[in-house]
Amino acid sequence: QSVVTQPPSASGTPGQRVTISCSGSSSNIGIQTVNWYQQLPGMAPKLLIYNNDQRPSGVPDRFSGSKSGTSASLAISGLLSEDEAEYYCAVWDMSLNGPVFGGGTNLAVL
Amino acid sequence: EVHLVESGGGLVQPGGSLRLSCAVSGFTFSRSWMGWVRQAPGKGLEWVANINQDGSEKSYVDSVKGRFTISRDNAQNSLYLQMHNLRAEDTAVYYCASLRRGPWHFDFWGRGTLVIVSS
Numbered sequence: 001q002s003v004v005t006q007p008p009s010a011s012g013t014p015g016q017r018v019t020i021s022c023s024g025s026s027s028n029i030g031i032q033t034v035n036w037y038q039q040l041p042g043m044a045p046k047l048l049i050y051n052n053d054q055r056p057s058g059v060p061d062r063f064s065g066s067k068s069g070t071s072a073s074l075a076i077s078g079l080l081s082e083d084e085a086e087y088y089c090a091v092w093d094m095s096l097n098g099p100v101f102g103g104g105t106n107l108a109v110l
Numbered sequence: 111e112v113h114l115v116e117s118g119g120g121l122v123q124p125g126g127s128l129r130l131s132c133a134v135s136g137f138t139f140s141r142s143w144m145g146w147v148r149q150a151p152g153k154g155l156e157w158v159a160n161i162n163q164d165g166s167e168k169s170y171v172d173s174v175k176g177r178f179t180i181s182r183d184n185a186q187n188s189l190y191l192q193m194h195n196l197r198a199e200d201t202a203v204y205y206c207a208s209l210r211r212g213p214w215h216f217d218f219w220g221r222g223t224l225v226i227v228s229s
Contacts, residue, residue: 002154033213033214035214035215035216037155037216039155043221044205044219044220044221044222045147045155045205045216045219046219047215047216047217047218047219050210050213050215050217051213051215056217086154088154088155090155090216092214096157096169096171096172097160097169098145098157098159098160098169098170098171099157099214099216100157101147101154101155101156101157102154103154104154104155
């Protein structure tokens with residue numbers, strides 16, 4: 001059980017907008033930036049969002065991130081079947097000097 | 111193009127040792143923090159260890175402290191994870207990744223190497 005909590009599953013239909021939440025505390029998300037990773041089935045994780053809301057080059061603008069207080073969110077608009085994947089949030093833990101990952105959210109495109 | 115290629119995984123008995131390697135190309139390895147992240151079968155991601163550019167600063171998750179050692183060879187553009195006293199719960203795919211600081215993020219990842227600890 002991670003100190004950063006995500007819903008285990010989410011779903012949407014093609015074209016819809018879905019949001020995945022990431023809940024932490026004042027000692028992690030409250031004071032550190034949040035990243036989001038996408039892991040397609042059988043593949044390595046891929047950086048989707050860093051520094052709460054920044055997209056690396058090549059990531060479509062359908063993906064957006066936000067943070068407020070001790071929670072963060074990943075929004076995916078114009079949902080595509082290829083977005084079916086596991087999504088992880090992550091936040092730096094200063095006491096570990098390393099990151100903590102959320103448990104992951106399995107996104108199904110119905 | 112950036113490439114990170116892990117190797118060295120395999121089947122090992124409980125209590126055994128294994129050394130993972132990660133060959134890097136496509137960016138200036140010697141200027142990059144690096145890390146290892148693992149994923150047990152059917153489970154989520156777990157950070158394992160980080161190392162700074164010259165190897166003078168290392169951090170580990172509590173569950174591997176005293177058993178795993180992260181190291182690097184900047185001349186060979188390679189990252190390593192020496193694992194001793196392996197346990198069944200260390201069974202996982204191990205990914206190496208480049209770690210950017212300020213703000214932090216793992217930006218490039220390898221495909222991973224599978225470690226199975228079983229008798």
